[in-house]
Amino acid sequence: MNQALLSKSRLADFVSYLVSGHKVVAPVPLQEGRFKFDEVQSLADISLNYIPTILPPKKYFMPQRSTLLRYDLSKGQDMEEMVELEKLVLFGVHTCDLAGIQCLNIVFSDRPKDLHYLARNNFITVIGLECSDYCDSFAGCAMLHNHLPKGGYDLFLTELAECYYVHINTQKGEEMIEEASIFEAATKAAEGELERLRSRKKELFTSEVPIRYQDIPRLFEETFDSDVWSQLGEKCLSCGNCTSVCPTCFCFDILDEPELDLGSGERVRVWDSCQNEAFAAVAGGDNFRKKRLERQRHRFHRKFKYLMDRYGRLFCTGCGRCSRSCMAGINLKRTISALIEERG
Amino acid sequence: MEAETVSIENSGYRIKHGLLSRITPLTKQEKLLEIRLPEGEYLDHDPGQFVQVSVFGVGEAPISICSSPTRREAFEICVRQAGRVTTAIHKLCEGDVVGIRGPFGVGFPVLPLEGNDILLVAGGLGIAPLRSLINYIIDNRRDFGKVDILLGCRNPESMLFSSEIGHWQKRIDLNFCCSVDHAAPEWAGNVGVITALIPGVNLYPLKTFVMVCGPPVMYRYVVDELLKKGIPERQIFLSLERHMKCGLGKCGHCQIEDIYCCQDGPVFSYQKLKHIRGAI
């Protein structure tokens, strides 16, 4: 069975079932129409209607700070490799964020594999939730082909009139459904309703910027010397918000954090940002991306060109977080439009 | 269901214990460290590769391996005191232990060099990775054609490996030429930039492979001179220095366009680099 239905009145029971056996994190409301992923106890805590959370689910896969090793100098540079694990159910993940998790999986599964990431990944169950309309004007998911589900989840819920249509993508998902025993078999009628919803979405979600997915890398290739980058460079404050909130930014730094006794401590990985001025500086005084425009261009090119060359997919999910969080008003969709306009 | 910390094996961040078996000061700023891995383990590197050297509590620094892989019982690194980690390394004594990860990356192409002539161009600390190659060549000298070494440094006092260089100069199967930026009048050698030495080298361009390592500013000029001599682009190899944290192609610090210097390099052919904006 790959499909099931969950009546709307039983969604609360499903969440309770999840909470009874797992730590569950889901979108919860903050002030001013903002949301974050946080631990929930019941459906009442969850915002089913939410726009992208401030931080993407990346924070569970690759936390802002995670331990790589624990060392003990009293035993002569002794160390043990570590990973902090926590069984989690991520509930209510939108398709753009599912795509973000897939991007991270690709990077950390690529050789040499990152066992710290992969161990943690195995402990996380992902339950997706379909959007039926745009989150807001910053979203660009259709341009990036991420408005429809393309895997990356154990279960995926789509809201229909009376029930949720559930796509079961993994054995783990199937086992949850069996254990919860509140799901019903999918019906022809529900399938028809799902199809109608998807075709309505195809009309509603049209590429937000006039460019096709496959043409995006070339646009960036051809506009490397564009004025648009100098304009971005002048505006950007190098605060690094855009990279922190990005679901596919994975750059990091490695630091030692000694205990107070200085004899032992942890080597940790922390998020870093290519927007920091010293990110690409080396001893001897050279800095390979000294100018803000170079760092901004690098950020965009990583999303739309470099990682495409390397991993065969665009690393922008269209979630719109960078544009939403930029204090300088740098807007991703407007930037791409400006590049298209300038290239002609 | 609290978070638990579990140990994992074979993490890319695991370090090996490197015993500092000998420390030789080379100049005021640089020290040569001989390192032995536990139980005589062979590092098994290629000339031009690097290791991450760590001092727990301070951090890690990428450092080129400067000894030849033909030497199996120990390897050497030459460390310039440049900041926190390198200062901590400088404070260590013989018998102390550092952490070693690696070797990482792609080094100088060794096999294609066989039977061909080799020109090595080193600026400053760039002699460190090239010394690995030079000693490799010396240990397999029959397999290579003519070997020319050009070395540039700030002044005679900052010259690294000077006694070893003395031996190279005496060998009939190596041509060695050095130039310093500044020197006292009694200096008998050349004064000027290293690029000025290139036109004078007697070489067959199509049969010559060139390996370059030095400060970033040097590369453009050196490459121009080499191209003027008619050396094909695919026979020029440059070692790039970038900020490197993980060495595993993940952290992003060493990235130039779609390449990660730590894994795809640090050594690249000019044929490849000329298409990569911001590489040299």
Ligand SMILES: Cc1cc2nc3c(=O)[nH]c(=O)nc-3n(C[C@H](O)[C@H](O)[C@H](O)COP(=O)(O)OP(=O)(O)OC[C@H]3O[C@@H](n4cnc5c(N)ncnc54)[C@H](O)[C@@H]3O)c2cc1C
């Ligand atoms: C492939 C490669 C080979 C190298 N080989 C040698 C060598 O053989 N001998 C040698 O002495 N040095 C070598 N270096 C340079 C050496 O890695 C840096 O001097 C060292 O990392 C500085 O660390 P620090 O903690 O002492 O300095 P910090 O106090 O951290 O900073 C001092 C300066 O070093 C730069 N820096 C800091 N961390 C790094 C890093 N991880 N990578 C690059 N630059 C950094 C900073 O931007 C700053 O400009 C090599 C670098 C690379 C990338």
Ligand code: SF4
């Ligand atoms: S959030 Fe905006 S201002 Fe901050 S680094 Fe990103 S683009 Fe620059």
Ligand code: FES
């Ligand atoms: S050093 Fe981390 S990606 Fe190269």
